[in-house]
């Protein structure tokens with residue numbers, strides 16, 4: 001008799017736990033969806049037209065130069081065609097890439113894209129290698145002096 005009672009209570013506890021778990025999971029899923037929708041809405045509101053994205057001046061890197069870059073005067077970023085300095089390929093620096101560079105990476109407000117993706121990676125690798133060789137040279141020199 002007592003055994004059956006205990007079993008019933010155990011079943012009830014399990015049911016409550018399962019219900020609590022499923023409600024937490026679905027609430028969490030709801031949160032994720034709401035957040036995604038919010039982000040989409042934010043992106044939509046920042047986009048003023050195709051290839052054009054609003055500038056958030058307060059997110060820019062501080063600079064003490066007079067005047068303001070073109071995108072600040074305009075209030076938005078525009079897709080910008082440029083020629084790669086490395087290979088001469090025709091490229092487009094998109095409005096969203098510009099927003100990321102100036103507002104997230106905090107790039108200098110008067111710097112612009114110079115290289116295509118492939119050339120940029122090649123240039124970075126070249127610089128890293130040059131730095132390594134330089135530091136090795138310095139270390140060798142120091143070792144000679146200290147001997």
Ligand SMILES: [Zn+2]
Pocket residue numbers: 084085086087088089115116117118119120
């Ligand atoms: Zn290139």
